[in-house]
Amino acid sequence: xxxxxxxxxxxxxxxxxxxxxxxxxxxxxxxxxxxxxxxxxxxxxxxxxxxxxxxxxxxxxxxxxxxxxxxxxxxxxxxxxxxxxxxxxxxxxxxxxxxxxxxxxxxxxxxxxxxxxxxxxx
Amino acid sequence: xxxxxxxxxxxxxxxxxxxxxxxxxxxxxxxxxxxxxxxxxxxxxxxxxxxxxxxxxxxxxxxxxxxxxxxxxxxxxxxxxxxxxxxxxxxxxxxxxxxxxxxxxxxxxxxxxxxxxxxxxxxxxxxxxxxxxxxxxxxxxxxxxxxxxxxxxxxxxxxxxxxxxxxxxxxxxxxxxxxxxxxxxxxxxxxxxxxxxxxxxxxxxxxxxxxxxxxxxxxxxxxxxxxxxxxxxxxxxxxxxxxxxxxxxxxxxxxxxxxxxxxxxxxxxxxxxxxxxxxxxxxxxxxxxxxxxxxxxxxxxxxxxxxxxxxxxxxxxxxxxxxxxxxxxxxxxxxxxxxxxxxxxxxxxxxxxxxxxxxxxxxxxxxxxxxxxxxxxxxxxxxxxxxxxxxxxxxxxxxxxxxxxxxxxxxxxxxxxxxxxxxxxxxxxxxxxxxxxxxxxxxxxxxxxxxxxxxxxxxxxxxxxxxxxxxxxxxxxxxxxxxxxxxxxxxxxxxxxxxxxxxxxxxxxxxxxxxxxxxxxxxxxxxxxxxxxxxxxxxxxxxxxxxxxxxxxxxxxxxxxxxxxxxxxxxxxxxxxxxxxxxxxxxxxxxxxxxxxxxxxxxxxxxxxxxxxxxxxxxxxxxxxxxxxxxxxxxxxxxxxxxxxxxxxxxxxxxxxxxxxxxxxxxxxxxx
Numbered sequence: 001x002x003x004x005x006x007x008x009x010x011x012x013x014x015x016x017x018x019x020x021x022x023x024x025x026x027x028x029x030x031x032x033x034x035x036x037x038x039x040x041x042x043x044x045x046x047x048x049x050x051x052x053x054x055x056x057x058x059x060x061x062x063x064x065x066x067x068x069x070x071x072x073x074x075x076x077x078x079x080x081x082x083x084x085x086x087x088x089x090x091x092x093x094x095x096x097x098x099x100x101x102x103x104x105x106x107x108x109x110x111x112x113x114x115x116x117x118x119x120x121x122x
Numbered sequence: 123x124x125x126x127x128x129x130x131x132x133x134x135x136x137x138x139x140x141x142x143x144x145x146x147x148x149x150x151x152x153x154x155x156x157x158x159x160x161x162x163x164x165x166x167x168x169x170x171x172x173x174x175x176x177x178x179x180x181x182x183x184x185x186x187x188x189x190x191x192x193x194x195x196x197x198x199x200x201x202x203x204x205x206x207x208x209x210x211x212x213x214x215x216x217x218x219x220x221x222x223x224x225x226x227x228x229x230x231x232x233x234x235x236x237x238x239x240x241x242x243x244x245x246x247x248x249x250x251x252x253x254x255x256x257x258x259x260x261x262x263x264x265x266x267x268x269x270x271x272x273x274x275x276x277x278x279x280x281x282x283x284x285x286x287x288x289x290x291x292x293x294x295x296x297x298x299x300x301x302x303x304x305x306x307x308x309x310x311x312x313x314x315x316x317x318x319x320x321x322x323x324x325x326x327x328x329x330x331x332x333x334x335x336x337x338x339x340x341x342x343x344x345x346x347x348x349x350x351x352x353x354x355x356x357x358x359x360x361x362x363x364x365x366x367x368x369x370x371x372x373x374x375x376x377x378x379x380x381x382x383x384x385x386x387x388x389x390x391x392x393x394x395x396x397x398x399x400x401x402x403x404x405x406x407x408x409x410x411x412x413x414x415x416x417x418x419x420x421x422x423x424x425x426x427x428x429x430x431x432x433x434x435x436x437x438x439x440x441x442x443x444x445x446x447x448x449x450x451x452x453x454x455x456x457x458x459x460x461x462x463x464x465x466x467x468x469x470x471x472x473x474x475x476x477x478x479x480x481x482x483x484x485x486x487x488x489x490x491x492x493x494x495x496x497x498x499x500x501x502x503x504x505x506x507x508x509x510x511x512x513x514x515x516x517x518x519x520x521x522x523x524x525x526x527x528x529x530x531x532x533x534x535x536x537x538x539x540x541x542x543x544x545x546x547x548x549x550x551x552x553x554x555x556x557x558x559x560x561x562x563x564x565x566x567x568x569x570x571x572x573x574x575x576x577x578x579x580x581x582x583x584x585x586x587x588x589x590x591x592x593x594x595x596x597x598x599x600x601x602x603x604x605x606x607x608x609x610x611x612x613x614x615x616x617x618x619x620x621x622x623x624x625x626x627x628x629x630x631x632x633x634x635x636x637x638x639x640x641x642x643x644x645x646x647x648x649x650x651x652x653x654x655x656x657x658x659x660x661x662x663x664x665x666x667x668x669x670x671x672x673x674x675x676x677x678x679x680x681x682x683x684x685x686x687x688x689x690x691x692x693x694x695x696x697x698x699x700x701x702x703x704x705x706x707x708x709x710x711x712x713x714x715x716x717x718x719x720x721x722x723x724x725x726x727x728x729x730x731x732x733x734x735x736x737x738x739x740x741x742x743x744x745x746x747x748x749x750x751x752x753x754x755x756x757x758x759x760x761x762x763x764x765x766x767x768x769x770x771x772x773x774x775x776x777x778x779x780x781x782x783x784x785x786x787x788x789x790x791x792x793x794x
Contacts, residue, residue, distance in 0.1 A: 013478065014131065017478070018128065021128075022177075032481075070285070076285065076321075077284055077285070077287055077321075078287055079287040079288075080287055093349070096286065096346075096349055096350075099285065099286055099287070100286065100287075101286050101287030101288050101346060102287075102288070102345070102346030103346070107166065107169070107170045107173070108173070109170070109172070109173020109174065109176060109177060110173070110177050111173070111176065111177070112173065119292065119295075119296060120287075120292065122292065122295065
């Protein structure tokens with residue numbers, strides 16, 4: 001069975017690399033994008049089993065990205081997770097309304113992240 | 123992938139976290155009231171440290187923070203009140219954690235006794251609490267207390283649940299992972315088959331879970347779908363089931379507001395903390411370090427002067443003075459090395475950007491590239507590191523764009539589809555060598571020669587590989603037939619060479635067709651001190667950087683020829699090298715030059731710079747010494763052919779010969 005493909009979107013390089021690292025070490029194949037716009041372009045050209053996106057990003061934020069992705073037939077049922085901070089309660093609901101599957105609260109440790117992603121993609 | 127490169131960040135974060143915990147605990151102790159914000163900050167810090175420590179395998183840190191976290195979680199949930207004794211134990215653990223982190227960071231031994239004591243303290247608190255009277259029950263506690271019976275959960279997903287990427291079965295699976303799950307499926311909402319929307323969720327469930335499953339685990343399973351379903355969670359205890367129904371929406375909301383305030387306070391505090399951080403490192407302005415280096419430089423000069431003045435003294439009569447001077451020389455050298463070390467940074471500061479960049483470029487070009495780095499810990503002067511980044515970026519781009527082949531091409535050549543690009547750094551004596559190597563197609567000798575001919579660049583008849591590769595550094599030279607957006611626009615290698623030369627370094631290329639190309643950059647460890655050969659030209663003393671000196675020889679006048687009227691060349695073992703008279707180059711008065719320049723027994727110092735060799739004509743070789751480079755530009759102005767100045771032991775100023783500049787200005791000798 002080939003590895004599941006994930007797209008990680010975050011404008012913070014360290015965060016993105018850490019997430020990508022955790023997921024890669026968990027056996028996923030990870031593509032990275034540094035904002036919503038870039039992510040959308042990548043997502044249009046190939047398909048992913050799941051998308052994990054930061055919320056606050058330049059050009060296109062995570063919530064808009066989720067809204068756009070849900071419009072694409074290929075991403076109608078795909079798990080789309082937001083990376084939020086604990087203070088972002090409104091964002092969670094806004095994200096849910098836009099079609100997000102769920103969220104991961106920052107700070108999280110890589111194992112937590114991996115466990116959640118595995119759970120969603122099992 | 124090497125996880126250790128995140129270590130430094132982890133240690134920094136953790137130290138900040140411990141500072142936050144400490145100040146939080148202190149404010150709790152002073153203010154008394156266990157307000158949610160402060161506790162949250164402390165809890166989060168402990169939690170992050172635990173997570174990081176677990177990721178990076180610092181078990182002792184993980185174990186201790188786990189105890190802390192357990193305790194703090196109880197406090198946060200209102201199940202425990204922090205009394206002064208508890209705060210004392212927590213503060214003690216923070217101190218022990220600092221020690222543990224330092225031990226992990228520097229690879230020293232963990233203070234086992236302190237760790238055991240801290241653990242015992244926390245264990246006692248955790249165990250004692252069970253015996254102690256529980257604090258006043260809160261709403262959350264009521265839920266917990268009622269959990270005598272099993273959990274009963276009524277779960278009816280909204281028809282739209284699938285459209286958010288959620289799946290009721292996933293939630294059931296998660297619940298089942300916590301304990302034995304009783305499932306009753308309710309299919310009352312299923313419409314007739316003809317009306318069924320395959321994308322809608324129709325089923326609902328009544329679920330039961332053992333009482334041992336914590337309420338939080340259940341809430342967590344449903345956290346993402348609260349707005350997407352009808353949900354009732356109740357304890358099956360016969361009495362007061364309504365009380366057991368915790369207000370699942372109100373509580374987290376309040377909690378979030380509290381932490382919003384906390385995180386802004388946190389951010390402000392972090393700024394102060396960073397400025398005040400003085401645990402294991404201090405932040406010092408570079409200018410202060412440079413001033414220190416400069417002073418040490420002056421000291422080196424003074425010491426050299428003393429040594430020179432003492433040379434004519436009678437060593438027996440002045441024995442004490444002499445041994446003192448020897449001591450001074452040793453101490454000065456040690457001091458100089460230590461101070462230079464302050465400016466040194468691991469070359470990883472330059473390397474760390476490449477994994478990401480390589481990946482991006484490779485993706486864009488449809489190539490498969492594996493990046494390997496070696497010697498990231500090799501230290502290099504901060505100023506040099508900052509200036510080396512641009513040339514490295516260029517070379518890495520070139521290697522991927524021109525060097526490495528497309529996967530198909532590689533397969534056809536019997537190579538692994540994935541190309542390897544390696545970046546390495548290593549010390550070699552007083553220089554550092556950084557190599558960018560690829561296992562790609564190698565440079566195309568014939569093509570480079572053809573391009574050189576097209577551009578009218580003169581070449582010897584049977585050029586060596588080194589001479590051919592050297593053409594790549596000619597201004598505007600590019601063999602790329604097609605321009606890509608990455609490289610091949612003809613601005614490039616000449617700029618790379620110029621930048622490296624400005625750092626006192628050299629670039630060379632090694633390449634084998636079909637096997638790959640290696641670009642080696644040789645840099646001085648620091649630009650502040652140079653090993654120099656002092657040479658006499660007339661009355662003046664000049665310094666030639668030793669790293670550039672190839673050999674010194676007494677030329678046979680018959681081997682010196684004058685070509686094209688002005689330029690003179692010296693034949694050394696069959697090669698014609700431009701011969702530059704330093705006296706004429708620097709405009710020294712002719713009177714100081716002894717007789718006929720060509721006939722006099724003058725010495726030729728052969729230097730190699732920028733891949734070109736040339737001979738410098740001098741009157742005498744005086745010796746080798748370390749000199750402290752004084753920047754000429756900041757003190758006077760830039761002078762062609764001079765890279766800096768230094769002060770000699772006798773207090774005189776000597777100019778440092780810019781061999782690279784002279785080489786570039788010198789005419790290229792025609793083919794032999």
